[in-house]
Amino acid sequence: MTQRRPLVAGNWKMHGLRKNLSEVSAICAAVAEGIAGDAEVLICPPATLLIAAARICEGSKVALGGQHCHEEPSGPFTGDLSAEMLKDAGATYVILGHSERRSGHHEGNHSVHEKTLGALRAGLTAIVCVGETKSEREAGDALRLVGSQLIGSIPKSASSESLVIAYEPVWAIGTGLTPTPEDIAEMHHFIRVQVNDILPGQGAALRILYGGSVKPGNAAKLLLVKDVDGALVGGASLNSSEFMGIAGIYREFVRTT
Ligand code: PGA
Secondary structure, X not given: OOEEOOEEEEEOOOOOOHHHHHHXXXXXXXXXXXXXXXXXXXXXXXXXXXXXXHHHHOOOOEEEEEOOOXXXXXXXXXOOOEHHHHHHHOOOEEEEOOHHHHHHOOOOHHHHHHHHHHHHHHOOEEEEEEOOOHHHHHOOOHHHHHHHHHHHHOOOOOOOOOEEEEEOOHHHOOOOOOOOHHHXXXXXXXXXXXXXXXXXXXXXXXXXXXXXXXXXXXHHHHHOOOOOOEEEEXXXXXXXXXXHHHHHHHOOOOEEO
């Protein structure tokens, strides 16, 4: 039996000023109280807040991550940040291939692959996001599309230690819409099998997060599904009580295969 430690990750996106660091303090306090049980709690604030957040999280069990990185370690890339810079600022994770980056910044699978290599080089764990659009799901094309994203985005040098997959149906992000638990179970099982093909032997220990309109009220329904090992949370992660309301479902729960 492989035990996978659940991961509840908050993606703040382009939200948050220094005054919002009080939410980070509140999350650290809640995690210290044991509200998330054994689950790992991760906050991915905007890069401008990473260093200050790292000071707050020092000595706590709360991890920090970036939301994106460039594939190179340094160079003439105005406005970009490298994985090494995120690590230097206190991150241990980085989200890559989020649908907002794929659509808004034209990041294709190859680009996500290169950035994931950058994350591994720097010693960060990459959270690689995959997911279909509404029309792809309606056309019955969701599994094929996600399969091609996995093949194109995951480097052969990754492992279940250095890689987390987040399944985020594009149509569920920020919309209040969610797939059925059955659809989530089907997709997560598919992802585990596919990743095991790409990275032989790594599937069982791989953590696969669900993301898209996760709230405290639907967290148990969406996350206590077979092959779901946590959540990538957008909107609800901006408020510490809502975020911990989601993480709280793991208080007495350990996922096994
Ligand atoms: P949401 O965002 O929880 O606001 O739907 C999820 C995400 O984009 O990671």
